[in-house]
Amino acid sequence: METPNAQKRFFTKQLINWHHTDNNRQLPWKSEKDPYKIWLSEIILQQTRAQQGLPYYLNFTKAYPTIRKMAAANDEDVYRIWQGLGYYNRCRNMLATARYISNELNGKFPDTHEGIIALKGIGPYTAAAIASFAYGLPHAVVDGNVYRVLARFFGIDTPSDGTAGKKLFHSLAQELLYKEDSAAYNQAIMDLGATVCTPQKPLCDSCPLQKQCIAYKQDMIALLPVRAKKLKVKDRHFNYLLLTNEDRIWVHKREGKDIWHNLHELYLIETDKPVGIVELQKIAAYKALAINGKPTLIEGMKQQLTHQTIHSKFYSLAIGKPDAAVFEDGKWVYIKDLKKLAFPKTIVSFLEKNFYF
Numbered sequence: 264m265e266t267p268n269a270q271k272r273f274f275t276k277q278l279i280n281w282h283h284t285d286n287n288r289q290l291p292w293k294s295e296k297d298p299y300k301i302w303l304s305e306i307i308l309q310q311t312r313a314q315q316g317l318p319y320y321l322n323f324t325k326a327y328p329t330i331r332k333m334a335a336a337n338d339e340d341v342y343r344i345w346q347g348l349g350y351y352n353r354c355r356n357m358l359a360t361a362r363y364i365s366n367e368l369n370g371k372f373p374d375t376h377e378g379i380i381a382l383k384g385i386g387p388y389t390a391a392a393i394a395s396f397a398y399g400l401p402h403a404v405v406d407g408n409v410y411r412v413l414a415r416f417f418g419i420d421t422p423s424d425g426t427a428g429k430k431l432f433h434s435l436a437q438e439l440l441y442k443e444d445s446a447a448y449n450q451a452i453m454d455l456g457a458t459v460c461t462p463q464k465p466l467c468d469s470c471p472l473q474k475q476c477i478a479y480k481q482d483m484i485a486l487l488p489v490r491a492k493k494l495k496v497k498d499r500h501f502n503y504l505l506l507t508n509e510d511r512i513w514v515h516k517r518e519g520k521d522i523w524h525n526l527h528e529l530y531l532i533e534t535d536k537p538v539g540i541v542e543l544q545k546i547a548a549y550k551a552l553a554i555n556g557k558p559t560l561i562e563g564m565k566q567q568l569t570h571q572t573i574h575s576k577f578y579s580l581a582i583g584k585p586d587a588a589v590f591e592d593g594k595w596v597y598i599k600d601l602k603k604l605a606f607p608k609t610i611v612s613f614l615e616k617n618f619y620f
């Protein structure tokens with residue numbers, strides 16, 4: 264589809280004007296020029312809403328005002344500040360990148376697009392954001408907000424998550440970029456998508472693009488952007504045993520490629536469907552504990568991740584004399600020290616509710 268040049272010029276001009284006159288969105292990292300802080304905000308904001316990410320940004324910049332300070336931190340402290348944000352791969356990559364820049368690049372953040380995109384955990388969107396905000400380089404950001412604004416304004420019904428759609432939206436975004444001030448342009452389109460052209464109930468009457476917006480004129484707002492794939496969400500059933508021994512609790516650090524990598528958890532028995540106490544006690548992982556007592560169900564919780572729904576059930580079970588060989592995969596931690604460890608959100612909620620924190 265060929266888009267008329269006049270419509271493209273209108274788009275860029277209106278967007279920049281709006282940014283300088285009516286864009287009131289306040290966020291602490293806006294107008295920031297330190298690439299470390301921009302990078303930090305962008306990593307936090309991947310898959311996280313700005314309001315939710317805000318306290319994390321403030322906590323991180325307070326604890327680690329420079330990339331060298333973050334690089335020198337111990338893993339557990341960084342994970343604890345990250346706790347609750349989810350997608351822990353981001354935290355792991357963030358720490359690895361901070362150490363790489365500190366050790367290999369003498370603490371200096373790369374100042375070219377190629378150098379930035381080569382860093383661990385940085386994709387095209389984050390690279391364009393850092394390159395434009397920190398250095399004024401001409402790279403357009405393309406994320407969910409941008410897909411939505413462009414699809415609606417230009418009336419594009421090519422799925423934004425297909426190969427052809429990605430190519431089309433990226434090249435259109437790059438063409439529309441206001442190269443004299445790429446930072447202002449990128450900030451403007453992100454803010455317009457977040458505050459005016461929102462997924463539901465966009466504020467078309469306050470939109471600077473309304474006059475030439477195809478979706479508005481043709482009543483297609485609810486239909487755009489089009490997505491080809493429906494998100495498949497998998498249900499998982501986690502049966503957690505809160506194993507107690509006097510004033511200690513057994514915890515284990517998750518490893519492997521699964522969710523919550525590097526976070527701690529209680530003794531987990533995962534099942535492919537919901538099970539009750541009797542069935543639970545017949546499972547090999549339960550029998551491996553070699554204990555006689557009956558677990559007591561405390562409560563169930565649900566946590567929604569992007570691709571998974573985690574149904575957790577928490578049981579308590581007191582262990583008189585723990586057999587070291589049975590529990591060698593984890594450690595017994597005093598209740599007063601639990602707060603020093605990083606846990607997934609579900610377990611934090613459980614521990615808080617049951618006064619272990």
Ligand code: SF4
Nearest residue numbers: 460465467470473476
């Ligand atoms: S007029 Fe409405 S649909 Fe069109 S870009 Fe503006 S907010 Fe989005």
